[in-house]
Amino acid sequence: MPDYRPIAEAEYEEYTRLLHYAFSPAETYEPTESRDDAPDWSTIAEERGLYADGELVSTVAHYWHALWIRGAYRDVAGVAEVSTPPNHRRNGYSRQLLSESLREYHEREVNFAALWPFSHSFYRQLGWGRCSDRLSIACTPDTLGFVNRSDPPASSDFVDLDADRWAELDRVYENGNDHELAMDRTEQWWRKRVFEWRTDPYVAGWERDGELRGYLVYTIEDDEQRTMAVEELGAIDTEAYTELLRFCRYHDSQVDRITINAKDMLVSDFVDDPYAVDIEVQPGAMIRVVDVERALSSLSYPTDGAVVLEVIDGIAEWNDRRFRLVVEDGVPTCTVTGDSPDATVDVATLSQIVVGYRGVERAAQTGGLRASQATLETLTALFPRTEPYLREWF
Numbered sequence: 001m002p003d004y005r006p007i008a009e010a011e012y013e014e015y016t017r018l019l020h021y022a023f024s025p026a027e028t029y030e031p032t033e034s035r036d037d038a039p040d041w042s043t044i045a046e047e048r049g050l051y052a053d054g055e056l057v058s059t060v061a062h063y064w065h066a067l068w069i070r071g072a073y074r075d076v077a078g079v080a081e082v083s084t085p086p087n088h089r090r091n092g093y094s095r096q097l098l099s100e101s102l103r104e105y106h107e108r109e110v111n112f113a114a115l116w117p118f119s120h121s122f123y124r125q126l127g128w129g130r131c132s133d134r135l136s137i138a139c140t141p142d143t144l145g146f147v148n149r150s151d152p153p154a155s156s157d158f159v160d161l162d163a164d165r166w167a168e169l170d171r172v173y174e175n176g177n178d179h180e181l182a183m184d185r186t187e188q189w190w191r192k193r194v195f196e197w198r199t200d201p202y203v204a205g206w207e208r209d210g211e212l213r214g215y216l217v218y219t220i221e222d223d224e225q226r227t228m229a230v231e232e233l234g235a236i237d238t239e240a241y242t243e244l245l246r247f248c249r250y251h252d253s254q255v256d257r258i259t260i261n262a263k264d265m266l267v268s269d270f271v272d273d274p275y276a277v278d279i280e281v282q283p284g285a286m287i288r289v290v291d292v293e294r295a296l297s298s299l300s301y302p303t304d305g306a307v308v309l310e311v312i313d314g315i316a317e318w319n320d321r322r323f324r325l326v327v328e329d330g331v332p333t334c335t336v337t338g339d340s341p342d343a344t345v346d347v348a349t350l351s352q353i354v355v356g357y358r359g360v361e362r363a364a365q366t367g368g369l370r371a372s373q374a375t376l377e378t379l380t381a382l383f384p385r386t387e388p389y390l391r392e393w394f
Helices: 009-023 093-107 120-124 141-149 163-175 187-194 238-249 266-270 292-298 347-355 360-365 373-382
Strands: 003-006 046-052 055-069 072-083 112-115 133-139 156-160 202-208 211-222 226-235 257-262 278-283 286-289 305-312 322-328 331-336 343-346 369-371
Touching (some): 009 055, 046 093, 055 093, 072 093, 093 112, 120 286, 133 141, 156 238, 163 187, 163 211, 163 226, 202 238, 211 238, 238 266, 257 266, 286 347, 292 322, 305 347, 305 373, 343 347, 347 360, 347 369, 360 369
Parallel strands (some): 072 112
Antiparallel strands (some): 133 257, 156 202, 211 226, 305 322, 322 331, 343 369
16 A cells, blocks of 8 residues: 655655656756755755655645635645656546645645646646636737827836845735735745745836835746746835836847736736737646535635535545535534435536636536526525636645
8 A cells, every 4th residue: 555655865866757757858967966955945845755664655745825705815725746657657646646645634624625726627637726827918019009108107116126025025915915815925935935936037016205116026938039928016006016017028129029827818808909918728737625514614605504515526535425514694504414405416517616716607608507497596695606817836
């Protein structure tokens, strides 16, 4: 029986070797003999491995996040660095690794788990559902020429930022992240993941009267066209947003193209010619309810109601049963029951409904949820659709 456990210090080099082969096989491998030699950005996570006859056959890393879900920041495990080398594939090791990971989250009373998938279909069959979309906006610097019609505000300036200003950055970040799945970032996340993660990005800010009111995290990439790739843009208000676009416009002598990862298409509403902006929508992160009973008992609901759910979960047996959810006077309780179900739902679809990514009617249309019209109306009232957006990669 394979053994699931933390990666010991003596096993760390083998762990990083497997990760390199899984995710960067075309690059030269440089051994990392110990955690002391690892880059700072890689030290946030807790590594785990699945061992068969003493050999490391599958890897995973756990992050511990707090994401905004239905009225409060809630603990969410971040699943990353899942890999199994080719000589050990088709043995069910990845499934067992993730099953054991869910059991660990369950024991730690972490009720949600999120990840960025290499394959949506693979994780869908294990109970994860897509919870966010990612917009990539591309244009030339000239497309942002509308900023030239006005002068920059008085007493304002663009500045270079370093990690010691993380608290100011966090204030701006929180102002623009009033949506489902927004992260409650820590100082460690700012220092080790925003400023240092893999690409060593530029971080620039816009100040007015000495106050930071917006920022950009970006790199300059040399592809067929030199590109200013904006990974993150945060602004206090429309004025700050416009000035950050001005900063991008001012790169016209250095780059041919600008790309911006965003949660909406706001840029196209500012420019003179929306057809000059290319917008690509990509599937984003996925999320999973780890513990249905605890998760549904913890949420905030907009109305009272009651429903019995039969949840189908083929990997977390504590979820594969019927639950009665009752919200009375705004107080929810969810308990295991033997009553006849009002609705049957697989755990991936339920997870999408819980965070608001998938509306109840659409869930029924696509087959993940089966219920009467009256029950669909009850569920719609309890779980109204939202616009979740998970920005952070891990």
